[in-house]
Amino acid sequence: MTNETAIQFSVSTWRQPMPPAASPERSRVLDRLVGIIDALDDRRLRVAIDGLTAAGKTSLGHELARGLSRRGRPVSRASLDDFKRPWSERHRYDRLSGEGYYRNAFDREAACRLLLDPSGPTGDGLVALCSIDPLTQVDHSNVKVSMPANGVLVVDGVFAYRPAINSYWDLRVWVEIDPELSVRRGIERDRGIDGGEAAAETLHRDRYLVAELLYIDEVDPRSFVEVIIDNTDLDHPRLIRPAP
Numbered sequence: 001m002t003n004e005t006a007i008q009f010s011v012s013t014w015r016q017p018m019p020p021a022a023s024p025e026r027s028r029v030l031d032r033l034v035g036i037i038d039a040l041d042d043r044r045l046r047v048a049i050d051g052l053t054a055a056g057k058t059s060l061g062h063e064l065a066r067g068l069s070r071r072g073r074p075v076s077r078a079s080l081d082d083f084k085r086p087w088s089e090r091h092r093y094d095r096l097s098g099e100g101y102y103r104n105a106f107d108r109e110a111a112c113r114l115l116l117d118p119s120g121p122t123g124d125g126l127v128a129l130c131s132i133d134p135l136t137q138v139d140h141s142n143v144k145v146s147m148p149a150n151g152v153l154v155v156d157g158v159f160a161y162r163p164a165i166n167s168y169w170d171l172r173v174w175v176e177i178d179p180e181l182s183v184r185r186g187i188e189r190d191r192g193i194d195g196g197e198a199a200a201e202t203l204h205r206d207r208y209l210v211a212e213l214l215y216i217d218e219v220d221p222r223s224f225v226e227v228i229i230d231n232t233d234l235d236h237p238r239l240i241r242p243a244p
Contacts, residue, residue, distance in 0.1 A: 078115055097210070
């Protein structure tokens with residue numbers, strides 16, 4: 001019998017639903033990753049999940065959180081999407097081009113002060129899982145939750161391994177998919193935005209993908225992350241690093 005604990009989620013309206021039950025092959029990969037995380041230490045841990053847009057980072061984060069919870073580890077879930085600069089400041093910087101999105105959209109100071117510093121082994125464990133809601137622009141930075149001494153913070157988001165915050169993570173997971181598949185999945189997910197499918201393709205091909213390829217070229221996260229999972233086939237993911 002498992003001693004399942006509750007998962008603390010962000011109050012952001014951007015929060016995605018829990019994914020459906022995994023296939024047997026996916027379950028085996030998830031169990032391996034959960035075991036790797038749980039074995040790292042019994043202190044507070046910070047795990048980051050990065051990869052191209054629509055690679056499946058959020059779903060994987062939820063799945064790992066669920067697996068850790070079943071092992072009795074308290075889990076807090078956050079997304080770097082909830083730590084972007086508010087749109088009210090958009091006149092101060094370029095956030096619309098691919099390079100502008102990569103350089104300027106993320107609010108490093110807020111993420112470190114509210115989430116990453118207090119969740120560390122020497123922090124007080126009192127964290128805000130959301131700064132500015134990316135959809136409503138409501139400031140949730142005063143909504144704090146307490147991470148127990150053995151809690152695990154699971155964070156998903158692009159650009160998680162840029163040098164300014166890379167040192168915070170106890171484990172780095174890269175979710176691998178082909179760039180063109182990233183665009184296709186992103187269009188399918190966001191075709192309901194204003195402007196329809198054409199606007200969704202422009203968003204993903206000309207902003208998100210440009211930003212992410214720039215990040216990969218500059219940082220080369222695949223060269224140093226501890227875990228790489230090929231998520232091309234969601235029911236049949238492949239664990240590339242560490243070797244299965």
